[in-house]
Amino acid sequence: MENAFQILVQEYHEMxxxxxxxLVNDSHLAEDLTQEAFVVAYRRMGDFDKTRDFGxxxxxxxxxxxxxxxxxxxxxxxVQIEKVQHMISDAFYQAGGPAPxxxxxxxEALRSCLAKADERLRKILDxxxxxxxxxxxxxxxxxxxxxxxxxRLSRGRHVLRDCIERRLGQDGASx
Amino acid sequence: xxxxxxxxxxxxxxxxxxxxxxxERLYRHISDSPSAQEDLSRHLVMDACLNMELxxxxxxxxxxxxxxxxxxxxxxxxxxxxxxxxxxxxxxxxSARRSHVRKRRRKxxxxxxxLPPLAAAAAIVLVLNFFELIDFSHRTQADxxxxxxxxxxxxxxxxxxxxxxxxxxxxxxxxTVLALDQNTKVALSRNPETRGxxxxxxxxxxxxxxxxxxxxxxxxxxxxxxxxxxxKFTVSRAEDTIVHVMDGVVGVTRDKHGAxxxxxxVLRKGQRVLPYRxxxxxxxxxxxxxxxxxxxxxxxxxxxxxxxxxxxxIRPVESNFIDFDNYLTSGGVWNVEKTEKDVVIRxxxxxxxxxxxxxxxxxxxEIYFEFKVLKxxxxxxxxxxxxDDRLAGPSFGWANAMKxxxxxxxxxxxTKVLFERTARDVMxxxxxxxxxxxxxxxxxxxxxxxxxxGGKRWAEKSGPFGIGLGTTDCSAxxxxxxxxxxEIPPGTTLFEDDFEGGxxxxxxxxxxxxxxxxxxxxxxxxxxxCGTTSEGxxxxxxxxxRCRDFEVSYKAYFSGNxxxxxxxxxxxxEGGENVAVQFRQGSIVSRARMGQxxxxxxxxxxxxxRSLCFHKGKLLYDKKGRxxxxxxxxxxVCSKLTDKxxxxxxxxxxxxxxxxxx
Numbered sequence: 001m002e003n004a005f006q007i008l009v010q011e012y013h014e015m016x017x018x019x020x021x022x023l024v025n026d027s028h029l030a031e032d033l034t035q036e037a038f039v040v041a042y043r044r045m046g047d048f049d050k051t052r053d054f055g056x057x058x059x060x061x062x063x064x065x066x067x068x069x070x071x072x073x074x075x076x077x078x079v080q081i082e083k084v085q086h087m088i089s090d091a092f093y094q095a096g097g098p099a100p101x102x103x104x105x106x107x108e109a110l111r112s113c114l115a116k117a118d119e120r121l122r123k124i125l126d127x128x129x130x131x132x133x134x135x136x137x138x139x140x141x142x143x144x145x146x147x148x149x150x151x152r153l154s155r156g157r158h159v160l161r162d163c164i165e166r167r168l169g170q171d172g173a174s175x
Numbered sequence: 176x177x178x179x180x181x182x183x184x185x186x187x188x189x190x191x192x193x194x195x196x197x198x199e200r201l202y203r204h205i206s207d208s209p210s211a212q213e214d215l216s217r218h219l220v221m222d223a224c225l226n227m228e229l230x231x232x233x234x235x236x237x238x239x240x241x242x243x244x245x246x247x248x249x250x251x252x253x254x255x256x257x258x259x260x261x262x263x264x265x266x267x268x269x270s271a272r273r274s275h276v277r278k279r280r281r282k283x284x285x286x287x288x289x290l291p292p293l294a295a296a297a298a299i300v301l302v303l304n305f306f307e308l309i310d311f312s313h314r315t316q317a318d319x320x321x322x323x324x325x326x327x328x329x330x331x332x333x334x335x336x337x338x339x340x341x342x343x344x345x346x347x348x349x350x351t352v353l354a355l356d357q358n359t360k361v362a363l364s365r366n367p368e369t370r371g372x373x374x375x376x377x378x379x380x381x382x383x384x385x386x387x388x389x390x391x392x393x394x395x396x397x398x399x400x401x402x403x404x405x406x407k408f409t410v411s412r413a414e415d416t417i418v419h420v421m422d423g424v425v426g427v428t429r430d431k432h433g434a435x436x437x438x439x440x441v442l443r444k445g446q447r448v449l450p451y452r453x454x455x456x457x458x459x460x461x462x463x464x465x466x467x468x469x470x471x472x473x474x475x476x477x478x479x480x481x482x483x484x485x486x487x488x489i490r491p492v493e494s495n496f497i498d499f500d501n502y503l504t505s506g507g508v509w510n511v512e513k514t515e516k517d518v519v520i521r522x523x524x525x526x527x528x529x530x531x532x533x534x535x536x537x538x539x540x541e542i543y544f545e546f547k548v549l550k551x552x553x554x555x556x557x558x559x560x561x562x563d564d565r566l567a568g569p570s571f572g573w574a575n576a577m578k579x580x581x582x583x584x585x586x587x588x589x590t591k592v593l594f595e596r597t598a599r600d601v602m603x604x605x606x607x608x609x610x611x612x613x614x615x616x617x618x619x620x621x622x623x624x625x626x627x628x629g630g631k632r633w634a635e636k637s638g639p640f641g642i643g644l645g646t647t648d649c650s651a652x653x654x655x656x657x658x659x660x661x662e663i664p665p666g667t668t669l670f671e672d673d674f675e676g677g678x679x680x681x682x683x684x685x686x687x688x689x690x691x692x693x694x695x696x697x698x699x700x701x702x703x704x705c706g707t708t709s710e711g712x713x714x715x716x717x718x719x720x721r722c723r724d725f726e727v728s729y730k731a732y733f734s735g736n737x738x739x740x741x742x743x744x745x746x747x748x749e750g751g752e753n754v755a756v757q758f759r760q761g762s763i764v765s766r767a768r769m770g771q772x773x774x775x776x777x778x779x780x781x782x783x784x785r786s787l788c789f790h791k792g793k794l795l796y797d798k799k800g801r802x803x804x805x806x807x808x809x810x811x812v813c814s815k816l817t818d819k820x821x822x823x824x825x826x827x828x829x830x831x832x833x834x835x836x837x
Contacts, residue, residue: 005246006239006243009239009242009243010239013234013238013239013242014233014234017233017234017238018223018224018227019223021223021226021227021232022219022220022222022223023219025191025222027226027232030234031234031235031238034234034238034242035238035241035242035245038242038246039242039245039246042246088216088219088220106224107224107227107228110224110225110228111228114228114229125225125229126229128190129225129226129228129229129230130229130230132230134190134192135187135190135192147183150182150183150186150187151179151182151183151186153186153189153190154182154183154185154186154218157189157217157218157221157222157225160221160225161217161221
């Protein structure tokens with residue numbers, strides 16, 4: 001095992017996992033596919049263009065692996081529009097860029113944005129993401145219409161994204 | 176699509192709760208709108224981030240090691256060909272000349288392409304203060320020699336690594352012994368200040384026998400530090416580090432980890448420590464338990480003399496519970512034929528195939544089967560699979576052992592596999608043996624075999640499980656497949672909650688249903704009132720894995736029109752069809768008066784269900800049936816109510832059944 005590759009795996013695996021999670025929405029599958037992506041990357045290291053960013057390259061492999069998996073198993077949810085797949089991959093490039101430390105900063109920014117988020121928004125995000133509750137059960141628990149739950153979840157993601165961008169902008173990171 | 180409508184559908188899509196018809200519409204809209212595409216991608220990325228942050232969805236701690244191990248082992252990926260699909264933008268194609276050079280001078284290319292990223296990554300590592308790496312520079316190499324090894328052991332400077340079929344015994348100059356189980360990796364060094372040995376335990380299982388010494392002997396395993404002076408202990412590292420002391424005393428320290436402060440304990444002979452996670456953090460759980468014989472059997476491969484406890488008896492089964500009437504196949508051409516005395520199973524297409532049987536729920540047991548390879552198509556192998564309700568699970572395959580046996584004589588091979596689900600909910604093959612039929616001396620055997628990735632993935636979502644057989648690169652015939660012994664530990668909790676635990680823990684599935692506490696007749700635990708719905712209702716208890724024998728009982732009362740059915744329905748895994756054991760109009764109700772309580776019992780033993788109904792203590796109905804496994808949860812259901820009907824359920828109880836016949 002080349003030490004160089006070992007460091008690359010350590011540095012990039014979390015970001016590749018996150019990208020796959022966005023694509024397939026299944027943590028177990030994302031984990032399996034992350035492993036596969038790095039094994040393929042190692043075997044194809046000769047094809048890697050050193051002038052390019054390793055993260056983008058391995059995420060490109062991950063994206064194609066996810067597509068291949070989708071063809072094999074129809075059970076997974078997968079973003080079917082290729083352009084959107086590219087956008088997700090690009091979004092991770094913007095989020096992490098060539099340095100995984102930026103990705104970590106982004107997650108830290110998310111943490112502090114969540115801490116300062118509006119209580120109602122935070123509650124609904126906690127129920128949905130933390131307790132894995134479906135929208136109808138959240139609606140029941142909060143005594144609101146299900147449409148309101150969908151709206152608040154959507155708004156929550158918007159608000160957090162804006163907050164992260166602002167925070168990273170203040171910190172001087174390139175986004 | 177209007178903006179509000181689009182945002183709602185987007186949110187549903189991101190959460191995976193969108194209806195098929197809406198999905199089609201949404202995709203049509205997205206395909207035509209670049210801004211919608213951007214919106215979707217932003218939501219999906221934020222969704223993933225929130226899942227990671229709030230849902231604690233993270234890559235497992237052993238993932239990096241698993242990747243490196245696979246690469247070390249030269250493993251191929253089932254997606255190797257995916258690189259052909261990667262476009263110019265993300266994976267640049269090489270020119271013919273470059274490709275030619277790559278084939279001839281791979282090492283040169285590695286230096287050319289691997290080292291620059293190494294330099295970049297190393298810079299990142301330094302910036303990020305990876306103190307552990309820096310710390311290594313202060314250590315010197317310890318004096319160890321390989322005393323014994325079986326199979327290939329990788330030795331690189333001070334790092335020793337065993338593979339899937341090798342073991343290694345190391346001896347230090349002061350007679351301290353270090354035994355490495357299969358798939359174990361350690362790095363040995365010495366602290367120049369204390370002159371003490373440092374064993375950095377990276378993966379697998381170690382047996383350590385430390386002699387009486389002046390200098391410290393430290394094993395670092397993940398965030399745990401084990402310090403010993405004259406003692407014997409084992410250290411296993413999978414998800415977490417488990418230390419078991421066989422003799423003497425050791426100190427175990429778990430480093431500060433996140434908000435968790437440093438924790439230290441002293442372990443004595445017979446004690447083991449393992450991390451115990453609860454909401455408030457990770458505790459150190461000390462247990463006094465004797466060593467499992469299967470945790471020591473591997474030491475025999477290295478001729479390390481340790482007393483091995485006897486195998487505790489497992490209850491023999493009276494009949495073969497394996498259900499051959501219902502099965503699932505994937506790949507291959509399967510032919511299952513029942514004869515008078517046996518079931519003959521043939522996978523007739525040379526290649527890969529899987530056959531999953533029903534839903535046994537044993538915690539521990541022994542399976543026996545005989546097989547013969549009919550036709551090779553590469554490197555033949557047979558597999559035994561333990562699968563959960565999503566048909567995912569660890570698969571144990573024998574290809575090398577088969578090859579070695581078939582070299583000596585081709586024909587029928589007998590196989591016995593002793594399996595156990597560990598306290599950590601991972602399926603382990605504790606012992607296996609394969610021998611040529613009629614000649615038990617020609618055999619292959621092994622012990623303690625756990626599947627890393629598959630086991631973990633399976634364990635996290637584990638529901639009731641079944642078993643399966645599979646072939647790779649061959650067609651084969653199996654016969655005499657049977658369960659020799661099986662056990663579910665006494666005291667196993669079948670349900671996380673029952674109705675005594677409070678109604679809040681029960682989930683209302685669908686329909687219009689109210690749960691009212693304490694208003695029933697007699698010693699009421701709950702009351703369900705259902706009415707005015709055409710969809711019916713369902714309530715679901717949480718079923719704990721390994722549930723096999725239990726009883727659902729309740730009292731039911733109905734009023735109004737009797738155009739309904741009610742009973743217990745067994746939820747099938749995703750995509751499957753639920754199986755219902757229900758009473759319908761015209762059956763029991765025609766013999767009982769309206770407006771009176773009926774008492775129902777559903778006795779479930781594995782796949783078999785007995786339904787009973789009583790009215791004022793008098794048996795009205797008694798029927799036996801069978802459900803198709805695997806199933807996920809039993810739920811109480813009632814359907815086809817009209818607006819004039821009300822359905823009451825009271826005294827609902829779910830209890831684990833004992834051994835006796837009902």
